[in-house]
Amino acid sequence: MIEEYPTSMYITKLSTLKIPTRKDMKQAIWDNFEEIFYDNKKIELDNEYKKIIYKDEGQNVEIYYKVRDIPENSRYIITFFPYKSKRKQWTKEMCRNAVEKVLKFCDELGDTFKIEHEIGIFNYERIYFNISSSIDISDWNLIFYGGDVVEKLSIQELFEKDGYYGYILTKIPKNAKFYIFSNTYEDKERELRSILNFLQSFGEVCKISENKIIGPLNIAKDFAEKLHNRDKCVFIFIEKKERFDEPYKNLKIYYDTNNIPSQFINDNTIFEKLNYPGVRSNIILEIFTKIGLKPIDLRPPEDILDVNGFLCLSDLEITNKKLFGALFTYSREGTEEEEVQIYNDLKFEVTKDTIDLEDESINLLANKINLLIGRSINIDVIITKEWKYDKLKKLIDILKQNDIKINRVYYISMKTSRFVDKYLISGHNLNVHPYLILSNKVGFIRTSTNIRFYSDLSSIYIKLFWPKNEKLIVKDLNKILWLVKKRIYRIQEFYQLKIPEPVKIFRNINKMYIKDFESTLTIPYRLLI
């Protein structure tokens, strides 16, 4: 059995008195590459865009490289990653091919290479994923609430079951009330028969008017407002994708802020994909999770339960608005409603990777977090941009005065130092997630172990931001991996799940149209999955 898998990441220790800047290091690498690959016909260097073009078997793959320093450990890392233009969609095969080519390029570069700079010589060494440094989630437990009895199966047991989607569907409650709206299919009920029959097996498809079960989009809001009993109700919107975007963004925020679960389904999914058991499972699991009758839960491994939950803080990238979000999610299963809050009265500056809140806003944010959590508790915090240390310390101190104790703060990034690895394309056990701990503070973990999209190719970057005197350990990576895989309601893409749920929720909010509101907007967490 192969124990080591090469990656497209190299690392060097900085032993020189002076330390080059990132920009200098990047230039030095490029200059050296021009020498290293001078005679190599497979490799072409695009000087203008600083891209490497790797030619092999008639296929060209563009590769870009990034340089990052780890100052606390005096190290520099270089990573190579395939370049994809935003407009182009890559198939699974194209992704796989790109990974192979990047790794081949690294093979050409060798396991070690030297970069000569006026400050000194830097010896870079290639990093390998070692299977002994990995987290195996095979025996993590899935809890099924929807059947006659609460059942438990390990991840391995579930995925080894013949027809596991069928098993999952037997564990779904049958008590939802579905209200269907569509402009395209208002009078074409027959065309939607497959989805209506499917939904009917999990509850009741309710009438919108005396003889209609599909209502037009423009009555949906009024209908919701007049609906007397909203218990176990969900509003389903079915539309063509091209007619979808605008109403979707407007309606979604209305329903979410009014605590009405809603699900938008592209008609193409119904006509072309509804026969796939994975698609059916995804749809129904998401709907019931939004209703608050979560059919499946991924129980956290016991050794990570040293905190009651996770607080995630993130700025929001919504046009013309400077918004900041906070959400809190419990680590143990419970009946407590989890909430996401969006604030428009915090003042902060954002650069690409960092955020800087004004002093007064730190106090305000602490008060808001205090109200959001509402009890004495021990928590971990996840930040999506690097904070100024003193500001973060101030926030932690104020929260501590209110009996909200911060155990650890993690900075998580999907874009930092992206690299590929052979593990992803080697037909390995999908439950095994290799990781790298590069320093006391910094590590990477491969959260997605299967390829579907381009975004699945990289690992995620984790930095232990606080406390200063503690080291990043495997338990920290376990916590992050659990937050990724707890999105089990996306069962069809379970092995491609990459992003921790709280971070994903902020990404979903970024897609919504948020109108003006006073100070704080509160939305139930479950509606934003």
Place this chain on the structure above:
Amino acid sequence: MDEKEEIGYPHEIILFSINKAPEIIKGKYNNRLKIITSLFMSIIGKNVNQEIEPSEEDIFSMILYNLKKDSKVNITELVSKYQNQLEKKIRDFNRRQSEPAYSALEKFIVDSIFYHILTSELSEYKLLPLNNEVLLTIFTNNEELNTIIDSLLIFMENKKYTKKTEDIAISLSNLTNEKLIESAIFISYRLAIKTSYKKEFLYSHYRLLRKSMDKLYKIIKNPNLDDSILEKIMKLSIILYLCGYDKSLRLPHEEKLNYIDKVISIPTIIQKTEKALDKNLKFRHKLIPIDINISILLFIVLILNGLYIVIPQLQNLKITIKDIPIKSVSFPLPFPIDAPLLPIISTLILIIIIKKIYNLKENIIKEFKGGKND
């Protein structure tokens, strides 16, 4: 009596727990479940090797772990650690007055009830300060928690019970909070022994037991039971042991029946008889249940006969009977009879009494069958 329904269920659960214990202790289950399973085995005298040590953060697991028979640790320290946590939660709620703080406190108290019973039964320590006024005020509107705390106060703190005790028995039997059921089964059993409301509390005990058993019996064969269900089964098994069900397990069948008759009686028949009598009798003497109308009539008969014997003049009062009226038709006698008036009246009253007693019996039978319309 259906043997399986009345005796079998608790034993099935205890046997299930005994058989499942080795798998739980060695298998991939959470630490709390492993510890509670090991405690159950220790209580029934079967110590098992258990390598798991409780996390110091989990006060309940720490308590469970140290309640085992072979534990050398004095749990005083744990009890005070527990009480500190409780105080902290109460303070937190009082300061914030928020829903999450209330939920956290409520959950803590609900969990505590079971551990309070265990520490009280298995050691000399009591976990929950049941008389804590602040706590009682916070949960004034939580009816179920109030009922449990009240009932614990009656049987553990010797609080005087009043007429309200009967209401507590009814509330216990109607309990819906799943997390309180095991504790309520135990409390109702103990109160049946301790108070004069034996039948009321036994009724609650059996009703709750039946409710739990009905649910669990259907699912114990499922190989994929979640830790939460297994924890419930282990808790129930401990409670059943504390109620003495294990003792009957070792006895022959006839002895089991004797045991049940002697120790816990058969509540359903008593309950139904009492209910039927209550409904049909207007007045109940403490010792002899009797209808007030029948008592009055009997009293009149006695007076009339007494007067007839004591006062000779009354013996001269006679009535001449020429015919006997039955409904609207009169049947003439062959010759008129001079009968003494008072004995005649007494005899008529006696006939009415016999009719009334017959009706009473009929009504009670109807009640048993399930209502007068049957």
